[in-house]
Amino acid sequence: MATGTETTTRARLRWGLLDVLVVVFALVPVLWIASLSFKTPATITDGNFIPQEWTLDNYRTIFDTDQFVRALINSIGIALIATLIAVVLGAMAAYAISRLDFPGKGLLVGVSLLIAMFPQVSLVSPLFEIERQLGLFDTWPGLILPYITFALPLAIYTLSAFFKQIPWDLEKAAKMDGATQGQAFRRVIAPLAAPGLFTTAILVFIFCWNDFLFAISLTSTERSRTVPAALSFFTGASQFEDPTGAICAAAVVITVPIILFVLFFQRRIVSGLTSGAVKG
């Protein structure tokens, strides 16, 4: 018995150490950039992890420039719209895939998987040409469309897994209770799939928010440039200023919405929401 406890304690210690290592490895860069964002230009290269002189000047600078605020609005708008459309379309497609047997179902799933695996870099040049011809270049739809395209497969996959877990009897019951197909989906199935919808929304939002490749290739002005792209054009308050501090501050600022987004929706992802529907 004694040896048993000893092994578990030691195993726990070993695993704990490993966990700490992973967390440190993941968080140190984030903390570092946060620390840089609070440093004055004079102390930015002093190599201290904790700033000697605290300042909020970097934040003031970026919010004073139109460039960053505009990019932030673009980012939020584009990511939200793309997420909304992708989740709605994805939910409908996933519902059909999980419930119906229609010809070409295998093909549809296969093609969506194919799109998800396609290297985006190879599509950037043709997309650039197409969007220029169609007048979509450097517009919100010009970014929203490719985002939806690449986010949909992800949405369909996650959501169909969630829909498959919902007992089919519930839908039949709703129909017997007098619901149309649409009412059954909206009032019974969708609320139960809510955790799946939120999970998918988070994943899609993060994908859109973090994208740099499309943002830099398919935009040319502040009109539709998102934050990740705008950061690369960052110069600070004046051309002659070193923008490191400002870039760090901007990086911190664009991380915050993601954290908020995840924290907010995480509360909605309650496992076992479907318990009690059927026997068990």
Add this chain to the structure above:
Amino acid sequence: MADIVLDKVSKKFPDGTVAVQDVDLEIADGEFVILVGPSGCGKSTTLNMIAGLEDISSGELRIGGQRVNDKAPRDRDIAMVFQSYALYPNMTVRENMAFPLRLAKLDKETINSKVDEAAKVLELTSLLDRKPANLSGGQRQRVAMGRAIVRQPKAFLMDEPLSNLDAKLRVQMRTVVSRLQKQLGTTTVYVTHDQTEAMTLGDRVVIMRGGAVQQVGPPQELYDHPRNLFVAGFIGSPSMNFLHAAVQDGSLRTALGDVPLGDRIRRELEAADAPRELILGIRPEHFEDAELVDEDTRRRGLEFEAPVEIVESMGSDKYVYFTVEGERASAAELEELAADAGASDFSGAGSNLVTRLSAESAVAEGQSRRVWFNLEKIHLFDPTNGRNLTLHEGRAAGALAD
């Protein structure tokens, strides 16, 4: 309230399997009809077709005199209770029961009063604000029933509603269902695979096998006058004993001795195409310890002696199992019934006989015992098509009928 008429209703799936074949059934207004049969007999498909959850391949379905083949479930005004209950887990009990009323766009006050009323009938009032996850199996079952009765539909459909409850609760809920149906007087179609439920609940029972109706009638009639081997074997617990019987010189040679035949049966067996081998069926309660039978009764039956294998004393009577030598009765129906009971691979040598003897019987395991059985209650079946030969104008007449 309405009657339900199935007119040659069939269900054929795209892959060619026929799940339900030409079912003719008239369910009167307010009647409680049970569809029963082994798994895969088409009873649930039939129910789903009445509900509208499954398309009807051919034939006509009329509810309240109106053809509803092409109507969506919500336009048929019938409620259904599912085996899995199918409660909406995101809604409270009150919301669950109010759901059909809200869809029907009733005003809030009416909804509340109707829900409260239904909750009172089913003793759910104290649970109205709970979520289904916090209810016991029996309570969930009651909520499912409540959701069905709350909008006073034309008919109730129930798909094995009690099969997920434990044995004791099931017996209790059976009376609840029965009382509720009588109280409301709503036409009810109830699907089950449990013949006890079928016997105890329904006004009429429909026995199905392989998508076809075998026999329709009140439970006692099915029990006493089974039309064929399948019905005889399916109804009754413990089930009817089946023995191989060979026709020889106007009597039947069986493992229990030579059974004399009455004129009517004999005439029937003299026909050129009559079977030479039969299956003899006797229900357990038609046996009796020979010592306890008086002289008068003795003449109406036959006696045999066999070794006692097991005695199960139930208090009110004794179930005694005998082993008898001789060929086993064999027919497709019997194999199907054994497979449904999960006993297809369980077969000893010779035949087993289940008898229900009086509690006063001094029978003991290991000894040999003289047992009497009633010839008037015997059924004879044609093993090729399962037909009950003793049935005369719908009544079983035993082996001795003239």
